[in-house]
Amino acid sequence: xxxxxxxxxxxxxxxxxxxxxxxxxxxxxxxxxxxxxxxxxxxxxxxxxxxxxxxxxxxxxxxxxxxxxxxxxxxxxxxxxxxxxxxxxxxxxxxxxxxxxxxxxxxxxxx
Amino acid sequence: xxxxxxxxxxxxxxxxxxxxxxxxxxxxxxxxxxxxxxxxxxxxxxxxxxxxxxxxxxxxxxxxxxxxxxxxxxxxxxxxxxxxxxxxxxxxxxxxxxxxxxxxxxxxxxxxx
Numbered sequence: 001x002x003x004x005x006x007x008x009x010x011x012x013x014x015x016x017x018x019x020x021x022x023x024x025x026x027x028x029x030x031x032x033x034x035x036x037x038x039x040x041x042x043x044x045x046x047x048x049x050x051x052x053x054x055x056x057x058x059x060x061x062x063x064x065x066x067x068x069x070x071x072x073x074x075x076x077x078x079x080x081x082x083x084x085x086x087x088x089x090x091x092x093x094x095x096x097x098x099x100x101x102x103x104x105x106x107x108x109x110x111x
Numbered sequence: 112x113x114x115x116x117x118x119x120x121x122x123x124x125x126x127x128x129x130x131x132x133x134x135x136x137x138x139x140x141x142x143x144x145x146x147x148x149x150x151x152x153x154x155x156x157x158x159x160x161x162x163x164x165x166x167x168x169x170x171x172x173x174x175x176x177x178x179x180x181x182x183x184x185x186x187x188x189x190x191x192x193x194x195x196x197x198x199x200x201x202x203x204x205x206x207x208x209x210x211x212x213x214x215x216x217x218x219x220x221x222x223x224x
Contacts, residue, residue, distance in 0.1 A: 004153070034212060042217055043215030044213075045215070046213060089154070097161060098170070100156075
């Protein structure tokens with residue numbers, strides 16, 4: 001069974017800093033990997049989706065990379081802002097319709 | 112506005128009293144899924160549906176039922192709720208599943224006493 005781990009569980013940085021969130025998974029046979037953002041009391045918002053054939057995806061200040069062979073993905077956030085404060089989750093899709101989530105990294109960006 | 116709507120948002124009930132959590136999407140998505148979120152365990156998939164009348168088990172289906180009679184609706188049924196089903200539940204949908212991003216509802220917080 002696929003295990004997804006996110007380290008660290010929490011991260012606090014000053015505004016303006018570039019940062020990297022990590023996601024690792026045990027089974028490299030995946031179809032895609034998604035990064036989500038979760039705000040308190042809200043559902044998840046999809047940030048980036050990387051297909052298994054891709055190495056990275058970019059959206060604005062966000063860049064996600066995927067290394068299937070090593071079972072790792074990173075989410076890079078450039079020039080962090082207080083509005084980026086949220087919990088970030090990654091999810092892997094090992095087959096057509098099942099998804100496995102990590103426990104998330106809670107990010108606090110201090111003004 | 113494109114959205115996934117869950118009801119109720121909050122519910123406190125007692126063991127054994129059947130309950131249904133509704134989920135509806137207005138995006139004509141084929142794929143829908145239910146998750147539960149527990150501290151330290153992340154989100155775990157309960158059931159998913161690839162299309163009308165097509166459903167399958169996720170990782171933690173025990174104690175739950177689903178149905179998909181219409182494309183837009185995917186209710187989650189707890190026939191005899193127990194305290195270990197106290198959790199935060201999310202419904203999600205996507206156009207066709209694994210290659211499209213999932214859209215999530217705002218969640219339903221269930222407390223089973």
